[in-house]
Amino acid sequence: MPEAFLDNSLWRNIYCVLAGDSSTCAARDYSSGFFPAGMEWLAFLVSAAIIIFLIVNAVLGGVIVLIWGERRLFGRFQSRTGPNRWGPFGTLTSVADAVKTMFKEDLVPAEADKILFNLAPVLIAAPALTVFAIIPWGVGTYVADLNIGVLFIMAITSLTTLSVLTAAWSSANRIAILSALRSVALLISYEIPMALALVGVIMLAGSMSLGDIIAAQGIPFIIVQPLAFFVFFIAAMAEMARAPFDLTEAESELAAGYLNDYASMKFGLFFLAEFMAEISTAAIVTTLFLSGWKGFDPIPSHFWFGAKLIFVLFVIIWFRMTLPRLRVDQVLKFAWKGLFELTMINIIVTAVLLAILPNPSTSELWIMAAINWPVAIISIWGVSKLLGTAPYSHPQPDPNAPSYPVGSESIPTDAVLGAEPSNAANQAPQAQQEGGN
Amino acid sequence: MAVKTQPVTVNLGPQHPSTHGVFRMRVMFDGEEIVDVEPVFGYLHRGSEKLAEERTYTQIVTLTDRMDYVSSMLNNQAYILAVEKLAGIEPSPRGVWLRMIAGELQRIASHLVATGFLLQDLGALGTPLIYSMRERENILDLFEMLCGARITNSYLRPGGVFMDAPGEFWPALDRGLDDIVRSIDDLETYLSGNEIVFSRTKGTAVLPQELLINASITGPMLRASGVDWDLRHRAPYDYYDRISFERKLHTASDNYARYWVRVQEARESVNIIRQCIDQIEPGPVRPSFDDVPRLIRPPSGDAYAAIEGSKGELGFYLVSDGGIAPYRMHVRSSSLINLTLLRDMLIGGQFGDLFVTFGSVDLNMGEVDR
Amino acid sequence: MMEVSSLTTFAFWLASAMTLGLAVVVVTQKDVFRAAIALAGSFLGVGILYFILSAEFVGVVQILVYVGAISVLMAFAVMFIQDIASGSRPSQGRVIGATAAALIFAALAFTAYNTEWSSIDDITDPVAVAAMTEGYVEVGTGDYALISGEAPTDSNEVVSENRGVLVDSTSALGVMLIREYMLAFEIIGLLLVAALIGGLLLMRNPPSSSKTEKGDASA
Amino acid sequence: MTTPWSGSTLAKAIEAFAPGSVESSAGADVWVKPDSISTVCEGLKSRPEFKFDLLxxxxxxxxxxxxxxxxxxxxxxxxxxxxxxxxxxxGRTEASVPSVVPIWRGADYQEREVWDLMGIRFEGHPNHKRIMLWEGYPGHPLRKDYVTYDQSITLSIPDDATEKLGGDE
Structure with missing residues (x-):
C-alpha cells in the first residue's frame, strides 16, 4: 500500500476488506480479504474507484446544495425571497437547473477550434476535482495525504488558467480573449502572494502536508497568523475569480467572458468547476487556518469540518454580494503593492518568532498570536493608507475654483422680447408664412 | 499594460447586459486600454416624431411615455408645457402642483435607477440595484394610485392632469418620502464612502466645464462640473418659482461627482415635493372642456418648451399648422445629446471603466433613439 | 505487493506515452496554440513521471512552473502573434535541427545507459541490509531518515516503506540546496534576477512616449 | 428667468457684425441666410453682447x-x-446648410439626426453619416413626401390581391 494512503482510514477500510493482506490490515482482523491473494492490484483499483466515486459524488452533491444556498442567500441579502418554488424551500431548483442544462442544445460556434473547444470544459473540471483528493474531510477521511499537500493545491489550481485560455482561444471570440488576458494577469499576480502567505503557516507547522498542518494547530492558525489569513483569503478569492475580483467573467463588462460561447453541459462543466473551486477554497481555508476537522469530542470531526466549511462559504458569498468589482490595474496593483508586502512582513515576523520559540507549544502559539495581531493590524492599516483613495474634501463648489459665470450678466433691455411669451410664439407663423411666400 | 499589443476591435452591444438597452459601441482596444470608440445608435428607433404627426395632441402623451421609459412623467411634463405654450392654455393650479409632485417623484425614481445601474456596472452583483429598485417600486405604487399605471403613466393632459389624486395618496406619499430619505441615507452610508466605489470612480472620465457646455450637455452631468445651471431655477416653469431648493454642485466632474450629484438631487427632490404638498390648493385638476377642448387646434406657429428632466434639458419643439395634430414634433433628447462626449470620456481609459462611464452619463435608449 | 507495483509500471507507460505523444504533436501541429496546449500536456506527463518516482515535490514544482506558468505564458504570447491563422511556417534549418536533436538524444541515452544508478543493492550499511532482508521501513523526521526493521506504533513521525528515495524529499531537497549546492543556488537566483531586469528593460517604452506614465498616474 | 431675445433686436444686432446675413425677423425668431449661418453663429457664440455658449x-x-x-x-x-x-x-432642391459643429460640438448628433431623418446636408460636418437608420436606407422619413413601407405596399398591391392578404391575417 503506498505510503500516501497509510493513515487513511477510508482507504484502509475498503482496501482491507477487498485485499486484506497488508500488515496494517492484520491489525484489524482482515487477514484474508474479499479478493484471493495475488489480486491485490484489483483490490487497489476497485477501492480507488469506490473512493473516487464517493468523493466526486459528495462534491457534486455539495455543489448542488451550494448553488441553492448561494441563491437563497443572494435573495436574503437583496431583500427578496430567492428560489422557493421547486421542492421544499426551493431545494430542488438546482436539480431542475442541472437537468435543464443537460438537455439544452449543444452549440459550437462555426469559427471555433472544435477540438480545443470541447477539451476546455474537461480541462477545467479535472483540476477542480483533483484538488479534493488531498482535502481531509475528517479524521482519516481523505484520498491521499501528500507531504507536499499545500504545493499540490497551488499547482493544481494554477491549471485552471490554462483551460480558461483554451476556452477563450478556441471560441474565436474577442471578448473571450480579453477575459483570458485578464485571467492570466490575475493568476500571475495572485499566485505569488497566495504562496507566500502560506509560507508562514508552513513554517509554523514544519510541514506541507495538510494532515500535519491540522495536527500542528493547537489553536487555529487564523489566530496565530492573521496576516497570512488576510492575504490568503483575498488571494484565494482572486484566484477563483470571485467578486470583487471577478474580472474574467465580469458580467457587466465582458458578459461572462471566456464562457461566452459555451452552451449546454459544456457550460455546465464550467459552472460546476467554478462552484467546486469555491468549495475547495473554503475547504483549504478551513484546513489551513481554522484547524480543519478539530473540535470538541462528542461531535464527530466531519461535522466540525462541515460547519467551518459552511461558515467560510457564507463569508465568500457575503463578499460577493456586497462588493463592487475592482478594475484590472487596481487588482494588479493591490497584489504587487499591497498583499506582497504584507506577506513579506508576515514571513519575517514569523521567522523571528520561530527563531525565539522553535517547535511552539499551544501556550507559545498564544504568545505568537499576541505579537502577530498588532503587527497585522498596523501593517494592514499602513497598506490601506498607502493604496487607498483620498476622499474629496470639498464636494460643494470650491470658492477658489474658477466657476462658470451663470446669469452674471444681463442682456440689453431693448433686446428683451416685448410681448408676452405665450403670444410671442403665435406671432411667428404669420411671419414665417410671409417669409415662405 | 506597457506591452504594445495588436489593437482588437470589439463590438459591444447591441445585446450586452450593460448597454442600458440596445446600444452598440465599436470599441478598439489596445490590451485593456480603449483606443477608439464609435457609438452606433438606432436599434430602438421607432419614429416617434413621425408618429406624432398623425396623432392628436392628447394622444401624443402616450408616445412621450415611451421615449424615456424610466421618467415618463417628466416627458409628459415637457410635452404638455410645449402644447400649453403653443396653444396658449392656462393650466389649473391644482393640476400644476400635482404634475410637479409627479415629476419630482419621477426624478427620484430615475436617479435611483441611474445610481443602481451605475453600481451594477461597477460590478456589484445586483444588491445596490435591487435596493434602489425597491424604493423605485414604492414610487411606482404611488403612480399607480395617481393614474392607474406604473411605467407608461400618461398622467398629464394639456392644462393639468387627467384625474385628482385619491385620498389615500397623501398619507402614502408622506410615508414614501420618509422611506426614500432613509434609503438615500443608507445608500450614502454604504456606497458614497466605499473604497472600491470611490477608487473606481474618482478621477475617471473628467470633463471640463467649457467642453460640457460646448457639447450642449446639461443636467446632472453639467452640475457635476460646478456649473450652476438648472432650468427649474434659471428658467422656472410651472410653479418652480414658488419653491426654494438647493442646487447640488460638485466640482470634480468625474464619474463620482455625477453619481454624487444624482444622489443629492434625489434628496433635494423630496424637499421640493414637501413644499408642493404644503402649497397645493383644492380645485379642478384641469380646465373644463369649454376652455380646453378634447381636440386642441392650436393656431399655426411653433413653440419650444424645455424642462429640467432627470437627464438634462428635455425640450419639445412643436409646429402647428392649425390642425388637430402637430405639423412637426421634435424632441430635444438629453440622453442623445449627453452622449456627444462619449469618445472624449472613454478614449485612453480602461475597459473596466467603459461601462461605468457609460452608466454615469445616465441615458435611456428609448430616448436616445426615440 | 508486486502486483500493485505492476500497476505503477502501467502508469509509467501511460505517462511516458502521454509525454512523448504530445511532444510529437507539439512538433507536428501547425496551429501554434494547439501546440502550446500539447506542450502543457507533455509537461504534465513529465510531472506524473516524477510522482511515480515518489519525487512528489519535483513533480508538483514541474506542474506549477511548467504547466501552470510557462505553458500559460506561451499560450498567452501566442495570442499576440499576428497572422496566427496561417499557422507556423516550417523552419529553414529543419535538417540541422533534426540532426542536433538526434545527437542530443543519443548523448542522453548513452549517458543514461552507462550511468551506475544507485539502487537498494548499493546499500553497504549492514543494519540496512539486515532490515531489508526482513522487510523494512523508513522513519523520517525532516532532514534525515532512519531505516529500521519495524514501524513505530505510536509515533507521529512520517513512516514509509523504502522505495529508493528519502521519505520527506522536500526537506532533503531544501537542506541540500542550502548546504551543499548553496553557490549554484545563489548563482541561479542571480541569473534569474538579471533575466528579469533584462526583460523589463526590453519591455520599457522609449522615453518619448509618456503613455505608460500617464497610465500609472491614473491608476 | 431666462430672457428671450426679441427677433427684431437680435436681427439688428446680427446685422451690426455680419451685414446682409439676416433675411427677416418676427416675434422671437430671426431668419438667417443659410450661407452666413457659420459667421452668425460664430459671432453669437463669441461676441460679448451675446455669449450664446449652449446650443x-x-x-x-x-x-x-x-x-x-x-x-x-x-x-x-x-x-x-x-x-x-x-x-x-x-423648391425642394438639394437642401444644404453649413455645419455648426466647429462652433458647438453639441450639434454633432443633432445635425446627423436631421440629415438622417430630414435629408438636409450639413457642409463641413466631421462625421456626416446617418445616425438612427442604416446607410443605404431609402429616403428620409420625416420628410412630408416620404412614403412609408406599408403605404408603399398598399400602393403596389393590385386590388384583387388585398382579399388574399386579409385572409392571411
Missing part, C-alpha cells in the same frame, strides 16, 4: 416648398435665449 436644440421642419433649420440658443452667462432659423432647399 439647446437643432432641428428642421419640412414646409413642403422649403425646409427650415431651427437653432435654439441659450446663453448661460446672460441667462438668455434666442431662436435662429434658416430656410434651405427652396
Amino acid at each position: 439647446s436644440s437643432l432641428t428642421a421642419v419640412d414646409y413642403i416648398d422649403h425646409f427650415e433649420v431651427v437653432y435654439h440658443l441659450t446663453s448661460l452667462p446672460m441667462n438668455a435665449s434666442a431662436v435662429l432659423k434658416a430656410k434651405v432647399g427652396r
Whole structure:
C-alpha cells in the first residue's frame, strides 16, 4: 500500500476488506480479504474507484446544495425571497437547473477550434476535482495525504488558467480573449502572494502536508497568523475569480467572458468547476487556518469540518454580494503593492518568532498570536493608507475654483422680447408664412 | 499594460447586459486600454416624431411615455408645457402642483435607477440595484394610485392632469418620502464612502466645464462640473418659482461627482415635493372642456418648451399648422445629446471603466433613439 | 505487493506515452496554440513521471512552473502573434535541427545507459541490509531518515516503506540546496534576477512616449 | 428667468457684425441666410453682447416648398435665449446648410439626426453619416413626401390581391 494512503482510514477500510493482506490490515482482523491473494492490484483499483466515486459524488452533491444556498442567500441579502418554488424551500431548483442544462442544445460556434473547444470544459473540471483528493474531510477521511499537500493545491489550481485560455482561444471570440488576458494577469499576480502567505503557516507547522498542518494547530492558525489569513483569503478569492475580483467573467463588462460561447453541459462543466473551486477554497481555508476537522469530542470531526466549511462559504458569498468589482490595474496593483508586502512582513515576523520559540507549544502559539495581531493590524492599516483613495474634501463648489459665470450678466433691455411669451410664439407663423411666400 | 499589443476591435452591444438597452459601441482596444470608440445608435428607433404627426395632441402623451421609459412623467411634463405654450392654455393650479409632485417623484425614481445601474456596472452583483429598485417600486405604487399605471403613466393632459389624486395618496406619499430619505441615507452610508466605489470612480472620465457646455450637455452631468445651471431655477416653469431648493454642485466632474450629484438631487427632490404638498390648493385638476377642448387646434406657429428632466434639458419643439395634430414634433433628447462626449470620456481609459462611464452619463435608449 | 507495483509500471507507460505523444504533436501541429496546449500536456506527463518516482515535490514544482506558468505564458504570447491563422511556417534549418536533436538524444541515452544508478543493492550499511532482508521501513523526521526493521506504533513521525528515495524529499531537497549546492543556488537566483531586469528593460517604452506614465498616474 | 431675445433686436444686432446675413425677423425668431449661418453663429457664440455658449436644440421642419433649420440658443452667462432659423432647399432642391459643429460640438448628433431623418446636408460636418437608420436606407422619413413601407405596399398591391392578404391575417 503506498505510503500516501497509510493513515487513511477510508482507504484502509475498503482496501482491507477487498485485499486484506497488508500488515496494517492484520491489525484489524482482515487477514484474508474479499479478493484471493495475488489480486491485490484489483483490490487497489476497485477501492480507488469506490473512493473516487464517493468523493466526486459528495462534491457534486455539495455543489448542488451550494448553488441553492448561494441563491437563497443572494435573495436574503437583496431583500427578496430567492428560489422557493421547486421542492421544499426551493431545494430542488438546482436539480431542475442541472437537468435543464443537460438537455439544452449543444452549440459550437462555426469559427471555433472544435477540438480545443470541447477539451476546455474537461480541462477545467479535472483540476477542480483533483484538488479534493488531498482535502481531509475528517479524521482519516481523505484520498491521499501528500507531504507536499499545500504545493499540490497551488499547482493544481494554477491549471485552471490554462483551460480558461483554451476556452477563450478556441471560441474565436474577442471578448473571450480579453477575459483570458485578464485571467492570466490575475493568476500571475495572485499566485505569488497566495504562496507566500502560506509560507508562514508552513513554517509554523514544519510541514506541507495538510494532515500535519491540522495536527500542528493547537489553536487555529487564523489566530496565530492573521496576516497570512488576510492575504490568503483575498488571494484565494482572486484566484477563483470571485467578486470583487471577478474580472474574467465580469458580467457587466465582458458578459461572462471566456464562457461566452459555451452552451449546454459544456457550460455546465464550467459552472460546476467554478462552484467546486469555491468549495475547495473554503475547504483549504478551513484546513489551513481554522484547524480543519478539530473540535470538541462528542461531535464527530466531519461535522466540525462541515460547519467551518459552511461558515467560510457564507463569508465568500457575503463578499460577493456586497462588493463592487475592482478594475484590472487596481487588482494588479493591490497584489504587487499591497498583499506582497504584507506577506513579506508576515514571513519575517514569523521567522523571528520561530527563531525565539522553535517547535511552539499551544501556550507559545498564544504568545505568537499576541505579537502577530498588532503587527497585522498596523501593517494592514499602513497598506490601506498607502493604496487607498483620498476622499474629496470639498464636494460643494470650491470658492477658489474658477466657476462658470451663470446669469452674471444681463442682456440689453431693448433686446428683451416685448410681448408676452405665450403670444410671442403665435406671432411667428404669420411671419414665417410671409417669409415662405 | 506597457506591452504594445495588436489593437482588437470589439463590438459591444447591441445585446450586452450593460448597454442600458440596445446600444452598440465599436470599441478598439489596445490590451485593456480603449483606443477608439464609435457609438452606433438606432436599434430602438421607432419614429416617434413621425408618429406624432398623425396623432392628436392628447394622444401624443402616450408616445412621450415611451421615449424615456424610466421618467415618463417628466416627458409628459415637457410635452404638455410645449402644447400649453403653443396653444396658449392656462393650466389649473391644482393640476400644476400635482404634475410637479409627479415629476419630482419621477426624478427620484430615475436617479435611483441611474445610481443602481451605475453600481451594477461597477460590478456589484445586483444588491445596490435591487435596493434602489425597491424604493423605485414604492414610487411606482404611488403612480399607480395617481393614474392607474406604473411605467407608461400618461398622467398629464394639456392644462393639468387627467384625474385628482385619491385620498389615500397623501398619507402614502408622506410615508414614501420618509422611506426614500432613509434609503438615500443608507445608500450614502454604504456606497458614497466605499473604497472600491470611490477608487473606481474618482478621477475617471473628467470633463471640463467649457467642453460640457460646448457639447450642449446639461443636467446632472453639467452640475457635476460646478456649473450652476438648472432650468427649474434659471428658467422656472410651472410653479418652480414658488419653491426654494438647493442646487447640488460638485466640482470634480468625474464619474463620482455625477453619481454624487444624482444622489443629492434625489434628496433635494423630496424637499421640493414637501413644499408642493404644503402649497397645493383644492380645485379642478384641469380646465373644463369649454376652455380646453378634447381636440386642441392650436393656431399655426411653433413653440419650444424645455424642462429640467432627470437627464438634462428635455425640450419639445412643436409646429402647428392649425390642425388637430402637430405639423412637426421634435424632441430635444438629453440622453442623445449627453452622449456627444462619449469618445472624449472613454478614449485612453480602461475597459473596466467603459461601462461605468457609460452608466454615469445616465441615458435611456428609448430616448436616445426615440 | 508486486502486483500493485505492476500497476505503477502501467502508469509509467501511460505517462511516458502521454509525454512523448504530445511532444510529437507539439512538433507536428501547425496551429501554434494547439501546440502550446500539447506542450502543457507533455509537461504534465513529465510531472506524473516524477510522482511515480515518489519525487512528489519535483513533480508538483514541474506542474506549477511548467504547466501552470510557462505553458500559460506561451499560450498567452501566442495570442499576440499576428497572422496566427496561417499557422507556423516550417523552419529553414529543419535538417540541422533534426540532426542536433538526434545527437542530443543519443548523448542522453548513452549517458543514461552507462550511468551506475544507485539502487537498494548499493546499500553497504549492514543494519540496512539486515532490515531489508526482513522487510523494512523508513522513519523520517525532516532532514534525515532512519531505516529500521519495524514501524513505530505510536509515533507521529512520517513512516514509509523504502522505495529508493528519502521519505520527506522536500526537506532533503531544501537542506541540500542550502548546504551543499548553496553557490549554484545563489548563482541561479542571480541569473534569474538579471533575466528579469533584462526583460523589463526590453519591455520599457522609449522615453518619448509618456503613455505608460500617464497610465500609472491614473491608476 | 431666462430672457428671450426679441427677433427684431437680435436681427439688428446680427446685422451690426455680419451685414446682409439676416433675411427677416418676427416675434422671437430671426431668419438667417443659410450661407452666413457659420459667421452668425460664430459671432453669437463669441461676441460679448451675446455669449450664446449652449446650443439647446437643432432641428428642421419640412414646409413642403422649403425646409427650415431651427437653432435654439441659450446663453448661460446672460441667462438668455434666442431662436435662429434658416430656410434651405427652396423648391425642394438639394437642401444644404453649413455645419455648426466647429462652433458647438453639441450639434454633432443633432445635425446627423436631421440629415438622417430630414435629408438636409450639413457642409463641413466631421462625421456626416446617418445616425438612427442604416446607410443605404431609402429616403428620409420625416420628410412630408416620404412614403412609408406599408403605404408603399398598399400602393403596389393590385386590388384583387388585398382579399388574399386579409385572409392571411
